[in-house]
Amino acid sequence: MSIYLDHAATTPIDPRVKEAMDPYLVDAFGNPSSIHTYGRDVRAAIDVARETIARSIHAADPSEIVFTSGGTEADNMALRGVMVEARSSGKKHLITSQIEHHAILDTCEYLEKLGFEVTYVPVDSFGRVYLQDIQNAIRPDTALISIMFGNNEIGTLQPIREIGEFAREREILFHVDAVQSLGLEEINVGDLPIDLMSISAHKIYGPKGIGALYVHKKVKMMPQMFGGYQERKRRAGTENVPGIIGFAKAVELRMQERERYREHLKQLRDELFRDLKVKQIDFVQNGHAEQSLLHIVNLSFPGIDSETLLMNLDIAGIAVSSGSACTSGTIHKSHVIEALQVGEERADSAIRFSFGQSNTIKEISYVVNILRDTIQRLSRT
Ligand SMILES: Cc1ncc(COP(=O)(O)O)c(C=O)c1O
Secondary structure, rough: OOEEEEOOOOOOOOOHHHHHHHHHHOOOOOOOOOOOOOHHHHHHHHHHHHHHHHHOOOOOOOOEEEOOOOOOHHHHHHHHHHHHHHHOOOOOOOOOOOOHHHHHHHHHHHHHHHHOOOEEOOOOOOOOOOOOHHHHOOOOEEEEOOOOOEOOOOOEEEOOHHHHHHHHHHHOOOEEOOOOOOOOOOOOOOOOOOEEEEEEEOOOOOOOOOOOEEEEOOOOOOOOOOOOOOHHHOOOOOEEEEHHHHHHHHHHHHHHHHHHHHHHHHHHHHHHHHHHHHOOOOOOOOOEEEEOOOOOEEEOOOOOOHHHHHHHHHHHOOOOOOOOOOEEOOEOOHHHHHOOOOHHHHOEEEEEEOOOOOOOOHHHHHHHHHHHHHHHHHOOO
């Protein structure tokens, strides 16, 4: 049996998405910047895709969508683009949270090296950011607040409306990383006070290497890539045409099927918690029980090392993720679980389960059985 429970890392391409992309891999290969028919046909398809994505988040105008190579580039573009632009008006301060994705945190670190200043607001033990902390961090030279919609490791949702309203009052730009939330949560930039928002296709059954930054018309942003007139000079480079077409198809499907998908995820989530209790497995949840993305459940199993558990589950054909990232043989602890300040042991034993459309209740039951057996075995050693 092979069970994939790592959909927050990436999802497979939906066959309907692949079908939409296929013609743009071979037949419709023109460069959208070319003025002949080959180019114009592809340009028209990109325009439609841009409209679909803009409509799905209720953007006022399709030109507010800037295609990027994914969520990481969108995050980089937002922070660097806004901060470099803000410098000309004497602003150099940015506020973010301690539990953002590394695409944000590492960009902040880079910006600090360039002389910008960053405040990293803390979170509570459930991973929630408090408006009060943001209010306290504000300075006259604050240009931008960047807070994620929902966390990729523990799922916790943030008070986006509250933070955005405060930012608008103070005329501070507000960026939201919605990479994990797109297609799951109601994201309406026409209603929510969001100025910039990062999204990515491969978390919603679209292709890898394509994403977008929503940029409200009023936002001035310095481009980070030069060399052409694409994306209204905000992101030079020949467009990833099959990627863009696939992204739009994935977005369209998620919009049509969102309620059904949410229901499916809720059932899987409830079943996991129910079965863990029935089988008397000792666990503690990292993150918020209710204010959470539906596809992410992060649990710590007291006394069990997450890396060992992950490897044992992998041997049993179950793919999950631990909070820690392994780079060049060094294991880094999850900065997210650490920020919850719930003790080192919980960080060392945290496992992220993330569900998707192909998972079944039967699979959950199998996973919990394997978990019980593995934990019992590891506890004895
Ligand atoms: C919250 C969040 N932001 C940004 C990214 C980066 O997106 P991409 O993989 O498209 O570069 C991810 C991917 O895991 C994410 O979960």
